[in-house]
Amino acid sequence: MARTHPWKVSEEWWEKVKPLIPAPPFHAKGARSRMPDRQAFAAIIFVLRTGIQWNALPRELGASSTVHDRFQEWERKGFFLRLWQAGLQEYDELEGIEWEWQAVDGAMTKAPFGKDATGANPTDRGKKGTKRSLLTDGAGIPLALIIEGANRHDMKLLCATLDGIVVARPEPTLEQPQHLCLDAGYDYPVNREQVEARKSQPHIRGRGQEKQEKATTPGFRARRWEVERTHSWINRSRRPLVRWEKKEENYLAFLHLACAQLICAKVLVFG
Incomplete structure (x- = not known):
């Protein structure tokens, strides 16, 4: 191969x-x-x-x-964000964003030099880290991504993640409902209210519950793994694996570019 x-x-x-x-900056006296x-x-x-x-x-x-x-x-x-948005729009035209089943999950990374959006990582002996909260569609296509300190609980990032979708989200209807899959870390009344306020239906399951339902419910399909797989896809771009950027906006730019490249690969396949 x-x-x-x-x-x-x-x-x-x-x-x-x-x-x-973007157009290059204007230099009145010329430039090299x-x-x-x-x-x-x-x-x-x-x-x-x-x-x-x-x-x-x-x-x-x-x-x-x-x-x-x-x-x-x-x-x-704003070039890297626009690149992600343009890729999503083209993908939606060619293949169609699967709005019916969405999923949110967080992932943590080391941030030894980070300043903003860092905090003590509870899984890394309290060392400085950053958490990224990701929303994907039913096929694992990234729709929204925010970053915060690693010490921020996933449930506190849900609202900002749902409101961070970078393309227009269609209004859910009875004929075309939208479901949101979450793990047990989001099992709080406030999170259910946030999801329902956006006219989506929350599905909060722990791993044990998913395995039990798969064994006892005919046709059951686990869906939350899509967002976990997308975190892994993003990690194939090695730059976001450890946040070396001091500036929050520079780290986000790399994440936006990783999402754009991921979607571009899909677009070139379907195009």
Whole structure:
């Protein structure tokens, strides 16, 4: 089997990315020539997928300081979020977002240098960490993602996660209901109220309950694992595995880019 190179930007993907690239800043007195946008984007993808430090970026991909400056310039202009949104919209047109069954779950990561959105990680001897709360559709497509300190309980992040969907959510109806699958960490009256206030139907199950229902209920299908799998998909991009970014917005930009690349792979398959 031929080896894949997930850090490389294909022609097909670049054609989708290019129209979303922000315009360069205006310099009244002129400026030296800029690194081509495609080269800068490819270098950022290389950092995302390999997890390499900025100053260890191979020189043939570009000067690390130049690539890092472009990354921050594009982050300030909302490019990475727009790329994720555009991918979702195209995926919805080609395949269709599965709004009927959604799922939310949190995952924690180390954040040794992080400042904002960090806290004592209860699973890592109280060391500094960040939690990401993720909402996916029925196929595991990421719809919303927020970050907070690792010491924040999942149940306290549910409301912000549900309100963070980056594309328009259709209104649930009797004919087209929307269900939300959650684990036992969200089994609180306030969480049920938050879900029902958004006209979704909460399904809160522990692992033991799911196994029991699978054994006793004909046709039962566990659905919460979709969001757990998406966390694993995001972790294939090695940069988000450990949060090295001091700034919250830079770490979010990498997460948005990881979501965009994940969806782009689906779009290219269905397209």
